[in-house]
Amino acid sequence: MSFGGAVYIHDFNCFTPLGKDADANWAALVAGYGAIKPRKIGFLDEVYASQIGTSIAEVDEAVGEGRLAYMLSQAMAPILDKHRPTPRTALVLASTKGEIGYLEKGEKKEAELYRLAKKIAAKAGIRTEPIVVSHACVSGVLAINAAKRLIQMNQYDEAIVLAGDELSAFVLSGFQAFQALSPFPCKPFDADRAGVSLGEASACLFLSREPSMFTIRGEGAINDANHISGPSRTGEGLFRSIGTALHEAKWEAGAIEFIAAHGTATVYNDEMESIAFNRLGLSGVPINSLKGYYGHTLGASGLLETVITLKSMQEGILLPTLGFERLGTSQPLNVLGGVTEKKVQRVLKTASGFGGSNAAILIEKIW
The missing domain is CATH 3.40.47.10 (Thiolase/Chalcone synthase)
Known part of the structure; x- marks a missing residue:
């Protein structure tokens, strides 16, 4: 096959x-x-x-x-x-x-x-x-x-x-x-975050297979097997999921221009994401979470947030993280606080969930 x-x-x-x-x-x-x-x-x-x-x-x-x-x-x-x-x-x-x-x-x-x-x-x-x-x-x-x-x-x-x-x-x-x-x-990602909506x-x-504006360059999904509801404290599963996607895309981490994060606003999830992104050298990459607008839409969230990210790439505008005021993770992140005009070609979308699940996808705008 x-x-x-x-x-x-x-x-x-x-x-x-x-x-x-x-x-x-x-x-x-x-x-x-x-x-x-x-x-x-x-x-x-x-x-x-x-x-x-x-x-x-x-x-x-x-x-x-x-x-x-x-x-x-x-x-x-x-x-x-x-x-x-x-x-x-x-x-x-x-x-x-x-x-x-x-x-x-x-x-x-x-x-x-x-x-x-x-x-x-x-x-x-x-x-x-x-x-x-x-x-x-x-x-x-x-x-x-x-x-x-x-x-x-x-x-x-x-x-x-x-x-x-x-x-x-x-x-x-x-x-x-x-x-x-x-x-x-x-x-999401705020020092005063207190859980999901x-x-x-x-x-x-x-x-x-027919060529179009956007192509999927790579993807990965790794379970961290840490806990039934709590994510890995080292971000291992998300780190490896992104690494798998980068390997398929043949990109270095530095090729990523924007991160559409999971960002649920729980203490442990947002902290885990900050660790995983920093392990990959992505602390300076613009990042947002859309959970402040929609709440956590569960099984729809990853696809919904991908749709909005594609729209963002089309329009050349990056959205802020609604509700974010002051960074509350141990590792630095470039969380967007306002609407930003910026054209990006290569983006990372991530998701994490119960049971230690993690997934990542790399999308490129090719015209």
């Missing part, structure tokens, strides 16, 4: 509390809007989170499908308008919890991830069996990496990569049990 060849990103989109498509999201982000607000969700006390303004009942009545399926369809619609699926089109779906709303209603089968993937594939006219990636908070980045490899292995000619998670009392209560929720909108979103990319 052959392996290799360039894989390109053609089109991308997202559906979030800040807008119904990538352009609307970009306008909101540049204007400095964030979606994190006090929310009353289910049986829980009020928490800071971001949420799309439709209830599952409204969505069911309007389109006859679950809330997350609706979100995913909205993210994918502009992609399908441009790219008609063929018998060699893959669908790779990333999600941590899928349609968790059905589980809370006692409809267990409807909550199964593969059932959701089959439903989305059928609606989109995709004839191949869908592929589900559910690997904690690295799911979105891993889905891109998996789709790239499947194309390089000639199993598919092109891929629709889709990711989404919805906010629920079930998920929020889990983070509450870890005492990981911030009592105010999250502040959760959110919901969906995002979509289209990949193929």
